[in-house]
Amino acid sequence: xxxxxxxxxxxxxxxxxxxxxxxxxxxxxxxxxxxxxxxxxxxxxxxxxxxxxxxxxxxxxxxxxxxxxxxxxxxxxxxxxxxxxxxxxxxxxxxxxxxxxxxxxxxxxxxx
Amino acid sequence: xxxxxxxxxxxxxxxxxxxxxxxxxxxxxxxxxxxxxxxxxxxxxxxxxxxxxxxxxxxxxxxxxxxxxxxxxxxxxxxxxxxxxxxxxxxxxxxxxxxxxxxxxxxxxxxxxx
Numbered sequence: 001x002x003x004x005x006x007x008x009x010x011x012x013x014x015x016x017x018x019x020x021x022x023x024x025x026x027x028x029x030x031x032x033x034x035x036x037x038x039x040x041x042x043x044x045x046x047x048x049x050x051x052x053x054x055x056x057x058x059x060x061x062x063x064x065x066x067x068x069x070x071x072x073x074x075x076x077x078x079x080x081x082x083x084x085x086x087x088x089x090x091x092x093x094x095x096x097x098x099x100x101x102x103x104x105x106x107x108x109x110x111x112x
Numbered sequence: 113x114x115x116x117x118x119x120x121x122x123x124x125x126x127x128x129x130x131x132x133x134x135x136x137x138x139x140x141x142x143x144x145x146x147x148x149x150x151x152x153x154x155x156x157x158x159x160x161x162x163x164x165x166x167x168x169x170x171x172x173x174x175x176x177x178x179x180x181x182x183x184x185x186x187x188x189x190x191x192x193x194x195x196x197x198x199x200x201x202x203x204x205x206x207x208x209x210x211x212x213x214x215x216x217x218x219x220x221x222x223x224x225x226x
Contacts, residue, residue, distance in 0.1 A: 100215055102156075
């Protein structure tokens, strides 16, 4: 079983739609969680950290469910510019270091 | 503030050649990382340096060596390149602490080994 699993998609949605991605992780000792965005042939960029209480940043809402070991990302009012691959990332601490485990990504295509 | 920079952006090597990928960060981060990204595989950690003076193996270290030259710079060396090392290489840095590890990535190096 992969440590971090995501549905690769692609998710094809019209502009203005609401879309949700889920991600599951296997290590119950994981400490922190993130969503990164990666555009084609570019580096991953931090979209948002995910907190236990859930957090919102504009049109983006992230939720964490530690009991079920899953993380979600909700995008409201999708824009064409939201088209990208969204990476679910889990931080598993090992001693004094932290290792990020990346999911393979979910591809979103927003169409006019 | 350039963030994380990497050189070169593109490189073509023949099998058996060697090269060093350079990475530098200006965010005063203590930790630095090297990843490779292949289609269908996601990002995989090659080596990391939790702090200046330390380096450790990641998930896929074979065929690579690293040097943490100082707090700012972390280089990745391929001693004898193989076609299986054709990939996109990303360097990242973070300020580890309090269980958090937000990493910031450089623009990547696209390496082709023929």
